[in-house]
Amino acid sequence: EVVLTQSPATLSVSPGERATLSCRASQSVASNLAWYQQKPGQAPRLLISRSSTRATGVPARFSGSGSGTEFTLTISSLQSGDFAVYYCQQYGNWPLTFGGGTKVEIK
């Protein structure tokens, strides 16, 4: 199965700063990668699909890039509601797999 490694595990950022999250795949998944945001007690929310396509209603400060084995989620200017856990997920190969998550916390 495709193993997704997210880094860092925890990212401490001040509001207004830029956050860069990484997701590395153990083998190529082409552009078949999605990103989700999850806040405590809430359902995960789709942010990005197909590596770089923002989901409906997702602010433009969220952007995704990459293909093959290296992917990045960038939050250009962190707002208070962006502090959460972020997961990547690949759907290029079965079984579907997720990264271990990156917690973005307030610095």
Next chain:
Amino acid sequence: EVQLVESGGNLVQPGGSLRLSCAASGFTYTNYAMTWVRLTPGKGLKWVSSISGSGERAFYTDSVQGRFTISRDNSRNTLYLQMNSLTADDTAVYYCAKHPHDGDSHFWYFDLWGRGTLVAVSS
């Protein structure tokens, strides 16, 4: 409102059984493939099982194959997960999630999730 609401989670003894349900609303349920995903503190998110919109095709992760059965009742807009022979490793929050297609696609990401239901397996 477009939403998924899971129920049925509980404390169960090892070897026991449980059936989870997921009620869908706000969209044409039969048109979309559905999946169960679980979250454990130590292992993160793990795909468990998926089913096509018609219910004709189902897929399972190896660790639950033969113990879990996914099904759906399209007349009731409800997804199910029958879990048998439960072990401590099955302890997790179980989420149901929707795909943006009926199963005849390779875009198997999730565009809608529920809030989850907790399954705890312990004696």
